[in-house]
Amino acid sequence: MPLLQLLVSSVFIFFVLYAPQPLLTIFSHNYNVSAATSGALMSITMLPLAVAPIFYGLLFARKNPLTLLKVAMLILSVTSLLFALAPTFELLLVLRFIQGLTLPAALTAMTGFIGQQYSAAQLQQNMTRYIGSSILGGYLGRVLAANFASWFTWQSFYFVLALALLILALLIKPKKCQPPVRQAESPKAYLKPLREPLIVRLFLGVFCMFFCFAALMNYLPFILQDVFGITDSKTIGWVYTGYLIGAIISMTTPYxxxxxxxxxxxxxxxxxxxxxxxxxxxxxxxxxFLIAFTLFCACMFMIHSSASPLANKLSDAPPTVTNGAYVSFYYSGGALGSFLPGLILQRFGYHAFLLGLLLVCITGLILSYSAYKQEASRC
Structure with missing residues (x-):
């Protein structure tokens, strides 16, 4: 599978994950649910993402990742179509949960494919490109969903998305990728390298990083509405441009x-x-707020694009297992971050919400700095 094809597929897969975020106020109004309840559309998707990747990584350590990716994209296509047709909020939650079970298979397959097919400098470069595609998918998914809702209906975006995923899935040719043959090992043997203290601290730091990011991105429409008086979905969608600018700034990371x-x-x-x-x-x-938001996004992308290759560098586990564990910690932070801070925002307000995120972020700082001191003491 050409890397470009994988990156394009990644963009549309991340459309599925993040498109509901700018629409949460619409869902809250249309289905008569609270802000925290509408935020559950993100939490219920990230919950399986927090658990499933490590199991998928173990299950598919000796399997062709492109076969897994093709099946996952077909499921995402069907569920996106049904999401647009769902008559109740409960059914939206069920479909998002199914997508949450499917997305980690796709993400583990993509990162596993890169880990299997590339090494050394190419691994770092192509993993960074993959992260770039996830950033682009997250940005365009949010902005296009918001603008489709303003121009047409929110459902129209999902009709287009379902068709695009179907076409991309049918273009995948799994036979062209043969994963390396590995000696059969137990799950315990695969996971043993991930117990190394530096890797554990890295994964916990990633958890803290995405907890804060998911919380702010998830409740951004409500913050813009309640604190700054912005209610139009199209305008809210364009505020996410700070996300893209932050991603562009993060491209300076190698320098x-x-x-x-x-x-x-x-x-x-x-x-x-x-x-x-x-x-x-x-x-x-x-x-x-917009300047700080852009800087916040840039830091998140820089941490992500630095931590993911570092995990692969530190770990002796198979690539699908290492990346599966990384994705698990990443989205476990996202699952909790997309729900728990919403309760704080709803009950105590904007400033308490930010204070809660700051405490989690400081924890990530402590983990990183303690790892630095540990490594420095060895020299």
């Missing part, structure tokens, strides 16, 4: 890392800036 002789020191610095952005957002000024 900035040259000034750091230690990956953990680099991650610690990023977490420090991440915390600073959350502090600045306490000011209820829209222009200040």
């Amino acid at each position: 900035l890392t040259r000034y750091f002789n230690n990956s953990w020191l680099w991650l610690s610095t990023l977490f420090l800036v991440y915390c600073t952005a959350l502090v600045v957002m306490q000011l209820p000024v829209l222009s200040v």
